[in-house]
Amino acid sequence: MDVFLEAAIEQARLGLAEGGIPIGSVLVHDGKILGAGHNRRVQQGSAILHGEMDALEQAGRHPASVYRESTLYTTLSPCSMCTGAILLYGIPKVVIGENQTFMGEEELLQSRGVKLQVVQDKTCIALMEEFIQRNPDLWFEDIGE
Amino acid sequence: MDVFLEAAIEQARLGLAEGGIPIGSVLVHDGKILGAGHNRRVQQGSAILHGEMDALEQAGRHPASVYRESTLYTTLSPCSMCTGAILLYGIPKVVIGENQTFMGEEELLQSRGVKLQVVQDKTCIALMEEFIQRNPDLWFEDIGE
Numbered sequence: 001m002d003v004f005l006e007a008a009i010e011q012a013r014l015g016l017a018e019g020g021i022p023i024g025s026v027l028v029h030d031g032k033i034l035g036a037g038h039n040r041r042v043q044q045g046s047a048i049l050h051g052e053m054d055a056l057e058q059a060g061r062h063p064a065s066v067y068r069e070s071t072l073y074t075t076l077s078p079c080s081m082c083t084g085a086i087l088l089y090g091i092p093k094v095v096i097g098e099n100q101t102f103m104g105e106e107e108l109l110q111s112r113g114v115k116l117q118v119v120q121d122k123t124c125i126a127l128m129e130e131f132i133q134r135n136p137d138l139w140f141e142d143i144g145e
Numbered sequence: 146m147d148v149f150l151e152a153a154i155e156q157a158r159l160g161l162a163e164g165g166i167p168i169g170s171v172l173v174h175d176g177k178i179l180g181a182g183h184n185r186r187v188q189q190g191s192a193i194l195h196g197e198m199d200a201l202e203q204a205g206r207h208p209a210s211v212y213r214e215s216t217l218y219t220t221l222s223p224c225s226m227c228t229g230a231i232l233l234y235g236i237p238k239v240v241i242g243e244n245q246t247f248m249g250e251e252e253l254l255q256s257r258g259v260k261l262q263v264v265q266d267k268t269c270i271a272l273m274e275e276f277i278q279r280n281p282d283l284w285f286e287d288i289g290e
Binding site for chain 2: 142
């Protein structure tokens with residue numbers, strides 16, 4: 001198991017333990033984690049703190065050159081918003097835990113030259129499957145799909 | 146002047162008074178402002194709180210049906226990240242103060258069916274022109290363009 005994907009999964013588990021949606025993410029530059037985050041929709045009533053967004057926010061402000069040498073790890077395929085953030089900052093590579101429970105904007109990312117690695121990790125899939133089964137209203141609340 | 150664009154400009158001015166980047170936004174539903182926000186990159190060291198993101202965050206959690214009947218007002222053409230958030234929530238209309246100092250992802254928004262109204266408001270343009278002239282390093286810091 002990739003140590004950085006493991007760190008993203010640890011964030012997802014942390015979110016689950018807080019009563020939240022189990023999606024986690026880490027931003028990695030030069031072999032080090034700049035920021036680690038998880039979805040905070042439930043915990044903070046946040047409309048924008050998805051796992052990837054939280055990782056970017058926890059990383060703080062960096063110059064463009066740092067983002068352009070970084071890799072974003074996320075337990076779940078990035079939604080439109082997180083995809084937009086990846087494009088804004090020019091992050092060149094995204095490692096995706098799984099895209100079976102939700103398929104994000106992978107086509108858009110690839111069309112803009114972002115390299116994707118989809119792991120289909122069993123732990124990531126199990127975390128989401130169990131969560132959606134137990135909390136369908138919460139999962140479908142905001143984007144209604 | 147549209148009262149909601151005026152409210153977005155008021156947010157931009159508030160950000161400027163705080164020493165921040167003068168971009169503001171309001172999310173409007175059924176004739177009422179659900180959330181008003183402004184760019185907080187400088188004030189909070191935030192990588193994700195652009196004006197539009199802050200307006201969404203200040204609005205709090207809403208069901209999908211609310212977003213799909215809302216209009217987002219923003220003083221500046223939405224970047225990739227804010228565009229992604231608009232697409233995530235299915236916001237059908239965006240009123241844009243100006244796109245002369247920065248052209249965002251308007252083509253992507255339109256290709257997904259989002260209706261855009263670009264005002265080319267002189268106040269919005271002047272706020273950004275003055276800011277960029279005085280703070281070029283800050284404006285070009287994160288996305289390096």
